[in-house]
Amino acid sequence: MSSVDLNDRIPNNVDLASDRRLRRALEQWQPAFLDWWREMGPAHGAVPEVYLRTATSVDRSGWANFGYTRMPDYRWGVFLADPEPERRIAFGDHKGEPVWQRVPGEHRAALRRLIVIQGDTEPASVEQQRHLGRTCPSGYDLRNLFQINVEEGRHLWAMVYLLHAYFGRDGREEAQALLERRSGDADRPRILTAFNERTPDWLALFMFTFLTDRDGKFQLHSLAESAFDPLSRTCRFMLTEEAHHMFVGITGLTRVVQRTCEIMREHGTGDVRRFGVIDLPTFQKYLNFHFSVTLDLFGAEVSTNAAASYTGGLKGRFHETGIEDDHRLNHARYPVLRWQDGAFRKVGAPALNALNERLRDDFIADVEAGVGRINRVVRGFEVDFEITLPHVAFNRKVGAFAGMDVTPNGAVIDAGAWRRGEEDWLPSASDRAYVRSLMPEAITEPGRFANWIAPPSRGINHQPIDFEYVRLD
Numbered sequence: 001m002s003s004v005d006l007n008d009r010i011p012n013n014v015d016l017a018s019d020r021r022l023r024r025a026l027e028q029w030q031p032a033f034l035d036w037w038r039e040m041g042p043a044h045g046a047v048p049e050v051y052l053r054t055a056t057s058v059d060r061s062g063w064a065n066f067g068y069t070r071m072p073d074y075r076w077g078v079f080l081a082d083p084e085p086e087r088r089i090a091f092g093d094h095k096g097e098p099v100w101q102r103v104p105g106e107h108r109a110a111l112r113r114l115i116v117i118q119g120d121t122e123p124a125s126v127e128q129q130r131h132l133g134r135t136c137p138s139g140y141d142l143r144n145l146f147q148i149n150v151e152e153g154r155h156l157w158a159m160v161y162l163l164h165a166y167f168g169r170d171g172r173e174e175a176q177a178l179l180e181r182r183s184g185d186a187d188r189p190r191i192l193t194a195f196n197e198r199t200p201d202w203l204a205l206f207m208f209t210f211l212t213d214r215d216g217k218f219q220l221h222s223l224a225e226s227a228f229d230p231l232s233r234t235c236r237f238m239l240t241e242e243a244h245h246m247f248v249g250i251t252g253l254t255r256v257v258q259r260t261c262e263i264m265r266e267h268g269t270g271d272v273r274r275f276g277v278i279d280l281p282t283f284q285k286y287l288n289f290h291f292s293v294t295l296d297l298f299g300a301e302v303s304t305n306a307a308a309s310y311t312g313g314l315k316g317r318f319h320e321t322g323i324e325d326d327h328r329l330n331h332a333r334y335p336v337l338r339w340q341d342g343a344f345r346k347v348g349a350p351a352l353n354a355l356n357e358r359l360r361d362d363f364i365a366d367v368e369a370g371v372g373r374i375n376r377v378v379r380g381f382e383v384d385f386e387i388t389l390p391h392v393a394f395n396r397k398v399g400a401f402a403g404m405d406v407t408p409n410g411a412v413i414d415a416g417a418w419r420r421g422e423e424d425w426l427p428s429a430s431d432r433a434y435v436r437s438l439m440p441e442a443i444t445e446p447g448r449f450a451n452w453i454a455p456p457s458r459g460i461n462h463q464p465i466d467f468e469y470v471r472l473d
């Protein structure tokens with residue numbers, strides 16, 4: 001059982017009290033983090049008190065304490081899941097050996113890189129979502145935005161702890177740099193492209209949390225398999241928090257579709273913009289955009305880097321230990337989608353090199369289940385429309401399909417046809433302006449919801465839907 005000294009400036013279950021050097025390093029990083037939060041954290045006119053979940057330990061009773069927190073007094077802590085006794089490396093060349101409690105010299109640079117890339121996404125998403133508080137559809141939704149953002153901040157803490165504790169001077173420099181890059185900044189952008197896109201409206205936020213936070217889930221799962229045990233334990237605890245972010249995504253999207261379908265049924269038309277809701281074709285275009293951008297996050301289909309991370313024991317597969325094979329993959333093959341001889345075909349590749357593709361396939365299966373939930377809402381209203389995922393090669397900027405012009409149905413076309421069709425497949429400037437026009441101001445009165453979204457089916461932590469989730473000054 002892990003316990004936490006709540007009087008500590010940095011709540012933690014890693015015994016910071018007994019490591020003065022580390023504690024001092026983190027206490028020096030903390031003010032810079034708070035400066036970053038004030039500059040880039042959720043913008044809202046009044047400084048609200050928010051009904052938030054705060055982790056005070058990692059066990060069942062402690063990881064989800066609910067109460068009002070006055071921003072920015074949230075207490076970001078460092079929490080690792082409890083160690084698994086006798087844990088052994090589950091895959092790669094070191095399979096069967098005890099896991100590492102320190103960083104082996106040969107893997108130091110690669111591990112640091114994995115941690116920095118993961119760490120960079122956490123503050124990036126806060127920056128991307130910064131202005132959404134001004135246009136929230138309800139106090140319930142504003143509360144969820146704050147919840148996600150404070151936890152992304154905590155995930156940054158989680159990665160910074162690893163950098164400070166295990167990587168010495170260059171780790172400290174990387175921790176500093178994590179506060180210096182900015183999403184979308186031309187000179188010092190965040191590392192991954194999807195984290196430099198804007199999240200300009202709440203439909204984009206729900207798409208982002210449905211899809212891009214789900215990419216995070218799969219990355220965290222594969223890092224949770226790592227032979228570097230502190231990284232594994234860190235990621236395992238982050239996953240418990242991440243589930244709420246994806247919950248906000250899928251329930252946000254189903255609430256949008258529910259409201260649209262109510263209006264469609266009431267007025268007997270799919271032409272619903274004049275009623276102030278999001279028409280399903282626009283919803284589909286947002287999905288096309290966010291899905292394709294998120295697929296790029298998994299990297300090249302065939303990658304020697306991915307192979308090296310696996311054989312080295314740094315990054316495993318999704319649910320590695322549950323897979324029945326030799327967990328070394330030296331002779332295994334995996335089917336990878338290719339454009340070959342005028343058609344998309346699955347072509348066998350060395351499984352070690354195809355690990356990005358495999359993780360992307362696992363991700364897509366998870367997303368498809370969510371799309372099924374959305375379509376059940378549509379069918380429940382007997383509306384004749386099916387939300388679909390675009391073809392994997394559609395609108396890609398990374399990997400084998402980058403530079404190809406492919407429709408959402410998977411037809412390969414020329415550049416002229418792409419230009420003519422693009423407005424039908426991706427949100428146009430006017431689509432975005434329309435969605436934005438639905439959100440002129442923040443709605444925060446308890447129990448009130450914007451017209452374009454249905455209320456949730458239940459409140460947070462068993463509270464009623466009209467609970468006062470945010471208190472404004």
Ligand SMILES: [Fe+2]
Nearest residue numbers: 122152155216
């Ligand atoms: Fe996160």
Ligand SMILES: [Fe+2]
Nearest residue numbers: 213216242245
């Ligand atoms: Fe997240």
